[in-house]
Amino acid sequence: MFTRSFLRAGGAAAALLCLIASPQALQAKPGAANSNSAGQLSITDAWIRGMPLSVPSGGYFTLTNHTGKKMVLTGADSPACGMLMLHRSENVGGRTEMKMVSEVAVPAGGSIAFAPGGYHLMCMQAKPAIKPGGSVPVSLIFKDGTRLTSQFPVRDAAGK
Amino acid sequence: MFKTRQSLIALLSVLLLLLLAAAAMLWREGGGGPGQVVSTGQAAIGGPYHLINQDGMPVSDRDFRGRYQLIYFGYTFCPDVCPTTLALIAAALEKMGPDAKRIAPIFITVDPGRDKPQILKKYLAAFDPRFIGLTGSQDELSKVEKEYKVYAQKEPLKGGTYAVNHSSVIYLMGPKGKLVTFYNEILTPEQLAKDLTAKTS
Numbered sequence: 001m002f003t004r005s006f007l008r009a010g011g012a013a014a015a016l017l018c019l020i021a022s023p024q025a026l027q028a029k030p031g032a033a034n035s036n037s038a039g040q041l042s043i044t045d046a047w048i049r050g051m052p053l054s055v056p057s058g059g060y061f062t063l064t065n066h067t068g069k070k071m072v073l074t075g076a077d078s079p080a081c082g083m084l085m086l087h088r089s090e091n092v093g094g095r096t097e098m099k100m101v102s103e104v105a106v107p108a109g110g111s112i113a114f115a116p117g118g119y120h121l122m123c124m125q126a127k128p129a130i131k132p133g134g135s136v137p138v139s140l141i142f143k144d145g146t147r148l149t150s151q152f153p154v155r156d157a158a159g160k
Numbered sequence: 161m162f163k164t165r166q167s168l169i170a171l172l173s174v175l176l177l178l179l180l181a182a183a184a185m186l187w188r189e190g191g192g193g194p195g196q197v198v199s200t201g202q203a204a205i206g207g208p209y210h211l212i213n214q215d216g217m218p219v220s221d222r223d224f225r226g227r228y229q230l231i232y233f234g235y236t237f238c239p240d241v242c243p244t245t246l247a248l249i250a251a252a253l254e255k256m257g258p259d260a261k262r263i264a265p266i267f268i269t270v271d272p273g274r275d276k277p278q279i280l281k282k283y284l285a286a287f288d289p290r291f292i293g294l295t296g297s298q299d300e301l302s303k304v305e306k307e308y309k310v311y312a313q314k315e316p317l318k319g320g321t322y323a324v325n326h327s328s329v330i331y332l333m334g335p336k337g338k339l340v341t342f343y344n345e346i347l348t349p350e351q352l353a354k355d356l357t358a359k360t361s
Contacts (some may be wrong), residue, residue: 049243058239075272083319089240092343095311096241096328100318110299116244123239124319157286158247 041139043150048123050132050154057081057130059121059138062128064111071073072143073104073112078152080136082125089117098122103143116159132156172356205331207307207337211268211294214281219294219335227358228263228340229333235324236283243287245328250288251349252356260290262360263314268294270312270326272301332359 034055065071076084086101104119106112112121121138129136132154139149213219221229230249234242246267253260267284269275272295275283280293295301305312311327329344330352340359343352 049239051243052286053279055236055279055283056239058243059233085318090326094329095325095329097325098238098240098323099316116240120240124321138177157243157283158250159243160247 004151011083040068041083041142041146041148042066043148046138046150046152047155047159048121048130048136048138049157049159050130050134051126051157054126057123058116058124059084059123060114061150061152062111062113062115063122065108066108067108069108071106071108071146073106073140074102074143075141076121076138077141078123078136078138080127081123081139082127082131083125084138085122086119087122088119098157103108130154137142173357181244184312187298193239195358205307205309205342206333206337207304208337209268209294209307210305211296211300211304212277214277214284214293216277219292220348224264224333225337226335228335229266229331229337229354230263231266231268231308231331231333232329233268233270233305233308233312233326234277234328235326236279237271237323238320241328246287246291247283248349248352249292249330252352253288254292255349256357259357259360263356264292265290266292268304269301270305270310272296272298302322332356 036080042064044062044064047058048059049057051057060075063073073086077087078084086104088099088101090097090099101119104112112119123130135151135153137149138152139147172259203246208221210218210220232242232245232249234245236242253263253305254264256263256266265288267280269280275293275295275343277295280295284291284293304310308327309327311325312338314322316322327344329342331342332340343354343355
């Protein structure tokens with residue numbers, strides 16, 4: 001069943017799905033709107049994994065841009081993370097590669113989903129504050145200097 | 161007379177072509193020639209391993225004869241794909257109910273430098289108590305990665321640390337240790353549970 005051409009097609013399909021971020025946003029709990037707006041920029045469906053030990057945590061959200069102009073996300077920070085970076089998991093011919101992302105553009109009227117298997121925040125040196133059941137503040141930083149802060153609920157390692 | 165001769169040559173040419181075609185077909189099926197696929201199509205994935213589990217105890221592939229192994233290669237410093245996949249496996253096993261007993265879910269690290277037994281123990285406990293975490297020397301793990309055709313490559317990260325890019329595939333090995341199937345596409349727990357139930361019954 002899993003012939004080479006099938007695998008290639010599967011890999012391509014997986015890569016394509018990672019690129020089309022919005023279907024993965026559906027993995028977020030319905031009604032779990034945790035929105036925070038700076039003008040007309042909003043973060044919804046935000047969450048971060050509470051991991052054991054201090055291994056890196058993945059953070060996710062959907063960012064919607066109703067500012068009327070293109071917004072460029074260039075970074076993030078949080079008092080709960082020693083280092084917080086933008087990353088993207090990509091399926092490159094069956095291999096998972098994690099690439100650091102320097103900027104993500106969100107067109108006017110558009111949205112981008114950071115979701116499992118695609119774009120994600122990588123929270124390193126996670127502080128004890130990141131415990132399932134709690135929440136931590138995360139600020140998204142934009143090229144024009146805008147900072148958008150939102151509370152990210154902490155789910156367990158499996159994302160529940 | 162001319163016509164007959166031409167027809168004769170034409171007939172012989174056709175016969176000759178048919179003979180050549182038949183010979184070519186037989187030659188191909190006989191397994192000769194460049195590019196001929198010799199195997200039955202089943203990739204030669206898998207092999208023996210001698211590693212240690214999250215309790216520091218030695219574990220080998222032979223310990224699982226008679227059971228299915230669901231093997232995933234990953235590492236704990238991985239913020240996204242590995243937790244997502246481990247969560248998928250845990251959820252699929254939950255959905256299978258008692259049928260899941262046939263399956264040993266195994267997590268083999270591609271990062272033995274950081275993933276010591278006690279690290280694996282705490283990490284896997286956050287997903288499902290059934291997970292078996294395996295680590296060992298880099299030499300032994302490189303050997304196992306090769307057997308399972310796993311790609312694993314360190315990539316430096318800002319801040320002086322590193323990530324490990326790796327092939328993200330879930331392998332299902334049968335009761336005799338041979339590959340049954342593998343999954344390298346986006347699946348829901350329902351889809352994985354359904355396929356696992358079918359493949360292990």
